[in-house]
Each structure stands twice: as structure tokens, then as C-alpha cells.
Amino acid sequence: MSFVPPQRTLMGPGPSDVHPDVLAALSKPTLGHLDPVFVDLMDEVKALLQVAFQTENRLTMPVSGPGTAGMETCVANLVEPGTTVVVCCNGVFGERLRQMVERCGGTAVVVDDAWGRAVSPEKVADALKAHPEAEILAFVHAETSTGALSDAETLAALAQKHGCLTIVDTVTSLGGVPLRVDEWGLDAVYSGTQKCLSVPPGLSPITFSERATERVQNRTTPVQSWFMDVTLVMGYWGEGKRAYHHTAPVNMIYALHEGLRLLKEEGLEAAWARHHSAHEALKAGLEALGFSYLAPEGERLPQLNAVWVPEGVDEATARRRLLDEHDLEIGGGLGDLAGKVWRIGLMGYACRPENVRHCLGALETVLGRTGGLAAAEPLLDEGVAA
Amino acid sequence: MSFVPPQRTLMGPGPSDVHPDVLAALSKPTLGHLDPVFVDLMDEVKALLQVAFQTENRLTMPVSGPGTAGMETCVANLVEPGTTVVVCCNGVFGERLRQMVERCGGTAVVVDDAWGRAVSPEKVADALKAHPEAEILAFVHAETSTGALSDAETLAALAQKHGCLTIVDTVTSLGGVPLRVDEWGLDAVYSGTQKCLSVPPGLSPITFSERATERVQNRTTPVQSWFMDVTLVMGYWGEGKRAYHHTAPVNMIYALHEGLRLLKEEGLEAAWARHHSAHEALKAGLEALGFSYLAPEGERLPQLNAVWVPEGVDEATARRRLLDEHDLEIGGGLGDLAGKVWRIGLMGYACRPENVRHCLGALETVLGRTGGLAAAEPLLDEGVAA
Numbered sequence: 001m002s003f004v005p006p007q008r009t010l011m012g013p014g015p016s017d018v019h020p021d022v023l024a025a026l027s028k029p030t031l032g033h034l035d036p037v038f039v040d041l042m043d044e045v046k047a048l049l050q051v052a053f054q055t056e057n058r059l060t061m062p063v064s065g066p067g068t069a070g071m072e073t074c075v076a077n078l079v080e081p082g083t084t085v086v087v088c089c090n091g092v093f094g095e096r097l098r099q100m101v102e103r104c105g106g107t108a109v110v111v112d113d114a115w116g117r118a119v120s121p122e123k124v125a126d127a128l129k130a131h132p133e134a135e136i137l138a139f140v141h142a143e144t145s146t147g148a149l150s151d152a153e154t155l156a157a158l159a160q161k162h163g164c165l166t167i168v169d170t171v172t173s174l175g176g177v178p179l180r181v182d183e184w185g186l187d188a189v190y191s192g193t194q195k196c197l198s199v200p201p202g203l204s205p206i207t208f209s210e211r212a213t214e215r216v217q218n219r220t221t222p223v224q225s226w227f228m229d230v231t232l233v234m235g236y237w238g239e240g241k242r243a244y245h246h247t248a249p250v251n252m253i254y255a256l257h258e259g260l261r262l263l264k265e266e267g268l269e270a271a272w273a274r275h276h277s278a279h280e281a282l283k284a285g286l287e288a289l290g291f292s293y294l295a296p297e298g299e300r301l302p303q304l305n306a307v308w309v310p311e312g313v314d315e316a317t318a319r320r321r322l323l324d325e326h327d328l329e330i331g332g333g334l335g336d337l338a339g340k341v342w343r344i345g346l347m348g349y350a351c352r353p354e355n356v357r358h359c360l361g362a363l364e365t366v367l368g369r370t371g372g373l374a375a376a377e378p379l380l381d382e383g384v385a386a
Numbered sequence: 387m388s389f390v391p392p393q394r395t396l397m398g399p400g401p402s403d404v405h406p407d408v409l410a411a412l413s414k415p416t417l418g419h420l421d422p423v424f425v426d427l428m429d430e431v432k433a434l435l436q437v438a439f440q441t442e443n444r445l446t447m448p449v450s451g452p453g454t455a456g457m458e459t460c461v462a463n464l465v466e467p468g469t470t471v472v473v474c475c476n477g478v479f480g481e482r483l484r485q486m487v488e489r490c491g492g493t494a495v496v497v498d499d500a501w502g503r504a505v506s507p508e509k510v511a512d513a514l515k516a517h518p519e520a521e522i523l524a525f526v527h528a529e530t531s532t533g534a535l536s537d538a539e540t541l542a543a544l545a546q547k548h549g550c551l552t553i554v555d556t557v558t559s560l561g562g563v564p565l566r567v568d569e570w571g572l573d574a575v576y577s578g579t580q581k582c583l584s585v586p587p588g589l590s591p592i593t594f595s596e597r598a599t600e601r602v603q604n605r606t607t608p609v610q611s612w613f614m615d616v617t618l619v620m621g622y623w624g625e626g627k628r629a630y631h632h633t634a635p636v637n638m639i640y641a642l643h644e645g646l647r648l649l650k651e652e653g654l655e656a657a658w659a660r661h662h663s664a665h666e667a668l669k670a671g672l673e674a675l676g677f678s679y680l681a682p683e684g685e686r687l688p689q690l691n692a693v694w695v696p697e698g699v700d701e702a703t704a705r706r707r708l709l710d711e712h713d714l715e716i717g718g719g720l721g722d723l724a725g726k727v728w729r730i731g732l733m734g735y736a737c738r739p740e741n742v743r744h745c746l747g748a749l750e751t752v753l754g755r756t757g758g759l760a761a762a763e764p765l766l767d768e769g770v771a772a
Contacts, residue, residue: 002407003427003643007415015636018416021388026637027413029393030404030586032715041389064588065451065613068632072613100612194633200416202450202588202635224610226486227451227458244720246454247580249588250401251412252638257389329418334630 008323010350011359012331013144013304013343014172015194015201017350018255022199025258026251033248041257042237042248048260049205052174052197052268053189055181059208059230061237062256063190064249067171070190070204072100073228074167077208077216078136078188081105085136086127086164088119090150091143092334093169101138104224109134115143115337116294116306119150121158128162137164142173144195145334147306147343148295149177153184160185165212171195174205175263176275176303176347187212193252196275196303198348199259202252206230259348275302277379278351282344285360285376289369294341303351305344306333310367315339318366326362353380394709395736397745398717399530399690400558401580401587402733404641408585411644412637419634427643428623428634434646435591438560438583438654439575441567445594445616447623448642449576450635453557456576456590458486459614460553463594463602464522464574467491471522472513472550474505476536477529478720479555487524490610495520501529501723502680502692505536507544514548523550528559530581531720533692533729534681535563539570546571551598557581560591561649562661562689562733573598579638582661582689584734585645588638592616645734661688663765664737668730671746671762675755680727689737691730692719696753701725704752712748739766 010017031038049060063070075097079085083106087098090113098108109131111123119139128134137159141152152168159166165187173179175196181189187209194201208216208230216223216230223229227246235243263271279302283293291307293300309315315332319342322328331343344359357380360372396403417424435446449456461483465471469492473484476499484494495517497509505525514520523545527538538554545552551573559565561582567575573595580587594602594616602609602616609615613632621629649657665688669679677693679686695701701718705728708714717729730745743766746758 002411002647003414003430003640005414005417005423005427005640008417008421010416010418012418014633015416015418018637023413023415023637025388027409028389028391029409030396030401031391031394032396032398032401033587035394035709035715037392041391044389065455066632066635068613069451069455072611076611096612103608103610103612192633200635200637201419201633202638222489224489225458225462226482226489227454246452247400247578247587249452249586249638251404251409251586251641252588252635254389254391255637261388323421329421 006327009328009355009358011345011355012329013345014192014347016345016347017198018200019198019259019262019349021262022255022258025254028254030250033250034242034244038250039242041253045253045257045260048257048264049207051264052260053181053207054179054183055207057181057207057209059213059234061206062253063204063206064246065204066201067190067192067204070206071097071169073206073230074188074190075100076104076225076228077223077230078165078167078212079104079106080219080221083136084109084131084134085138086111086124086131086134088113088124088139090117090119090146090148091115091140092145093140093143097138116146116148118148118299119155121151121154124155125158128158128164134164136167138167140169141179142170142177142301144172144304146294147301147304148299149301152186156184156186165215172301172304175271177301178272181207193256193259196348197259197263199255202249203256275346275351278346278353278356279305281376281379282346282356282359284379285356285372288375289363289367289372303345303347305346306341307344309340309342313367315342321366322362328359328362356380392713395714395741395744397731397736397741398715399729399731400733402731403584403736404586405584405645405648405735407648408641408644411640414640416636419636420628420630424636425628427639431639431643431646434643434650435593437650438646439567439593440565440569441593443567443593443595445599445620447592448639449590449592450632451590452587453576453578453590456592457483457555459592459616460574460576461486462490462611462614463609463616464551464553464598465490465492466605466607469522470495470517470520471524472497472510472517472520474499474510474525476503476505476532476534477501477526478531479526479529483524502532502534504534504685505541507537507540510541511544514544514550520550522553524553526555527565528556528563528687528690530558530690532680533687533690534685535687538572542570542572551601558687558690561657563687564658567593579642579645582734583645583649585641588635589642661732661737664732664739664742665689665691667762667765668732668742668745670765671742671758674761675749675753675758689731689733691732692727693730695726695728699753701728707752708748714745714748742766
């Protein structure tokens, strides 16, 4: 039998709710990957990605795989055997970066911060001073595993001061909080489609600065991955005549185009403001229900609310009830945080007043508490665009 | 503006026409990648892939990237630095396998055959004898660049005789011609969704035999790709509790499920017969129009008809007219065959009598010739199910 999924509200760490226009775009008739009409669409997607990333980088395109493939594309192209990389670890994805650096033959100098905290610029400055051989600084802008937001602008400035390039994970930040690739001078940046772009999972937008592109061109060893070698991929995604590299995921590109188009139509600043004000409302409601945040004020992602599960709550059972009785998905914790925190997403199309209400109402029912909705409502009325 | 693609008929080397039920499945509401309902669907997809591949291999799943990512998954997991691999090169994809083997630190022993010919079992036997250090034989079952079909069963038997594992490219063969992974003893097999499965491009089904799985488990070096490391990926796609590895491309999995379901409903043997008989009709028409085949009789893929462009025909202009005036996509040649051959696909949902008629009729108009449709019609009436 054909599969008929239930209609969930996706407020976990991603995938998040997909915009209905994006779902409609997905099922448009498939074109050939070298069809001139599709090639024109590729150009539009690149231009829209430049807007979303706030960059004029020519090497800006979607990798034909999930965010993890985008991460590895950045690492595999920039890291050669023997390259020293300062890697900031304050959650699951920093740790993943470290493993990838080592699998590419690089040496990782790890800067550890507690899970739930932002990356410490002081520690990074110390590590860069202590390791003058370092050529790259790698960090996560928005840690999806903890809800912590790091100061990408300051970290990038430190890297530049020490002559390092940056690899920056913006999987959860793109479209949700301010991200200015050119103004901040970020070098190799990757993201995902399934968070604040309101597109299903499956693609990973990347952008490389001229410095990063030059580094790839000046490598003395081949990129270990043929699939991810951006020099080869740009034969297809670059300018001029398109050479076959792999068959592009045509329908997913339609979806990404529509998601980016909607983001541009709304405006980046408006989208960032929407995420901020919905977060304020959700936060008021969650705190009224007895939740407290993992990340301290000032280091929190509005679009990913990681909160301690209140004492006495059986978290797995409660989450299962949210799903089964309210069709609401929220996320559990990863690693040491499993069973201890919940991750409540407000990303892209999922970041709407009705979702804040739905989430708080469902939590009230499942936890047998009250006051959350009442605390959020005034902030929803004021702040969040419908 | 939202993108509105034209409705093409896709008879190139892929992507091929997508079944309407598959397009409908694509735009169903997105689920979380750990939602129990989605996890059940993953199990169904694995079981359906086992049917399509004719295997009971437990490690059977779709890689979250295009066929090239599936190819590299097979190579990166089985090849360690110093591994010798006999690589059969009779087209673009054999050459790509060679490059990947070398980027993984392996040594490629190349067995060359002319583009358009099947892989020669005699040459392979000689190479395996001359290189007792070889541990793997890699070859392409159905060369999409030339339309040549190689004898996978015979090649796999040779590999076994010499104690080698096999890496086999079935991107274009899966669902179009007989492929029996277990009966033939193939070890690491990859395919694509955009050929005979009638699904858009973006995923790469793979299957690993127990021998191949053991080889991965007994590696002495880590798989160089974190994204493609099947030991990590199977933490998510394997049995029991699912651990997060990357966010699965949820909606593309819906599409693959529907395409595989339709293939099982039709029956593999019936699908193979449909491709065979549509090819016979197309061939009669093409030959009546003055085309001849690149591959000799007996080494031809029914689902990919690579034919010499008749003398006096401006191939690029003619192909552009087919696209612009008839919304028909056929493929040009790659590499040395560029400008010399056309590749006309009859894959999956594109393999229908109306497409054979549409293609021959459009060719008659564009080339100013007649007799193609008339030659094909009797064979269409007899052989091809509607």
C-alpha cells in the first residue's frame, strides 16, 4: 500500500515543518539535470543562497546530501594530511567536526566548552596563540544538540588575526538568527535545508570564500572524496557550460528554490525577528510551566529551546504522549543529555504563533500543569507576525 | 516567482520519467527522522530493496546521496590504503571507480575494454591471475555512458575463484534487466533511484553481502569518510534502536518507497520483460530511420539505447529541437563519444509504448525521415504492456 504519513507538528531539532508551497514544489514534474530550464533554476538557487548567506561568494551551492555531507565537504576540501585545525567542541557537532578532521589526516586541537555554553573566545584565542601552526578554526555557530549560540563574528575575527581560515556550521542558524558570511569574513560555511529554510531534509547549502577556494586550488594532495571534491562539483554548478559530475537531486532543488524564495520574500531581518519574538513567547510559557534553559541568557538560540526536563516527569513517556495524542514532535537530548533535556524547535515554517500555542497547550495537558499558555499569550499578541 | 517546470518526456540516460504516484508520495507531510511511523517505513524500504536486488543481505539501505555517493560508499568502505583492486574500464563509470579507488589509497589494476563493449571476462581472468595480490574486482553492470551490458554473473564467478570481493555498479540495471545479487554472489552493490525505479534522483540504494560487511568490520584503518562509513550509518538504518547519524532525506524516502512498491506490484520479471520488448520496438524504429547501435548485439542494454548519430545530422541542433518542439529529452555522448552518439533511455516509467511512439515520431519530424513508427508499431502491439 502507498504510505500515508500522519500530519505532525515538527518542533524538534529538525526536520521542522515544511512550508506547503515547498511541498507543492517538490512534486512538480522532474526535469533533466542538464535541461536549460533546470540550469536557469540552478542559477536562481545560487543567487538566492547568496542572499540567505549574505555573501557574494561565487562558490555557493547546495551539496547533494544532508548537512553532514556539507560538513564533510568543507573539511575534506580544506584539510590535507598534516593540517592543524583548532576545533571547538561544545556539543555533538563540534565533536563530529573533530572526527572528520582526523579522518582527513588533519591534527585536531580541541577547545572544549561545556555542553550548553557558547564557544569561549578567550579559550580560542589561547589555543590559536599556543598553536601557531594551526591553519583553520572550525566551530559551530548554532549547536543543535544544546541550543547554544556562539559569537561567529568574534571567533572569525580571532581566526583572521592568526591567519587561519574558518569552517563554520550554520545548519541551524541559517534563516533563524543573524548570519553575515561576508561581513564577518567566514570562509567555508555549510548549512541544511530542514531547519529554518522550511524545506525537507536532504541538501546542504555551502559557501566558500575566495580564500577558501584558493586553498582548495593550491592543495598538493587530491581531495580524498571524489563525490565531495568542490573543484569537480563546480564543473556542474559553476558558471559557463555545465559538465556532468553527478545527477543533481532535481526535485529537492525545486523545494530548496521555493524555500529560499519564501525567505527572500519575507526578508531576512523579518525572519530573524519572527524567530526572536516567537522564542520570547515560548520561553515565557515554558518558564511558567517550570522549565529552565540549559544555555544561559545571552547564549541561547531562539529557534532551538533546550530545557531541563522538570523533576518527576518521565520524559520518554511524556514525549511519546505528545506525539501520539497531540501529533507534536519535540526532541530529546543527545549524549550525556539524553533523558535530561528536551529540545523544542521553532524553526522556519514551524515558527508560528499557532505552534507556540499548540506546544504549550499540549505540554499543559501531558504534564498536568497550567499557566503556560496564559504567560505566552500577551507576547504572541504583540510580537509574532501571523 | 514559484518555479513551474515544463512537462518533459525524459528519455535520456536519466533521470527518467517519474511515476505520478511517486511524485505524489514526494509531497506527503514530512515526518521526523526518528518518528516511529517513519522508522517502520524505513523497514519496509529495506525489505522492498531486498526484493529489487534479489538479496537477503541485512546491510541493504539507501545512501542519502546520488549514485556517485553510493559508488564512493562502496569503495571507501572496502578499500584501505594498499588494497589492490582490479577495475574494469569500458566507459565513464569504470573510470570513475578507478579514480575513487586511488583517492582511497588503493592500487587500481585497470582492465580496459573499448567504449561500447561489454567487459571481457577473458581479460579479467588474466588480470586476476597476474595480480594474486588483488582483493577486489570492481565493474559496471550496465554502462550508462555507452549502453553496454556486462555479464555480472560470470565476472563475479571469476572474482570468487580468485578470492576477490566484487564492487558492482547497478545504477542503470536495477529494475531494467535481470540482477540477482545473492544468486550471483555480488558483494558491494550500488544503484540509483532515477533510472529504472521511476523515482527522482537523489538516493543510492546499496547492498553489502556478509563477506563485504565482515571486511568492513575487520578494517585496520578508519573509513576515510565519516558520512559514508556504513558501520556508523547502520546505527541509524540497522535493526533495533535507531541512533542519530544524519537526518534522513525523509520525503525522498517516501518516493523511493512508492517506486519500489510499484516495481514489486508489477513484478521484477514483468518489468524486465517490459524493458526488453519496448527496446525491440524502439530498435526496429531506430534502425528503420538509419541509426545503428554502438554496442554489438548481445552486449546491449534494452533500457539505454546508444546509437551513432547518422551522418549529416547536426546532433546538438537536432537534440535541442527535440527538447524545444517536442518536450523530449534524449542524451548526447560523453567523453570521446560527445557529438557522435545519442543515448535514448527507456527506463522505468519512461519505458512505455507511448514514449516509443513519441520518440520515433519526433525523430521523424526533426530528421525529415519516415518509416520509424511503421517499423515499431507491430512490435508495440504485440509485446509491450500498456
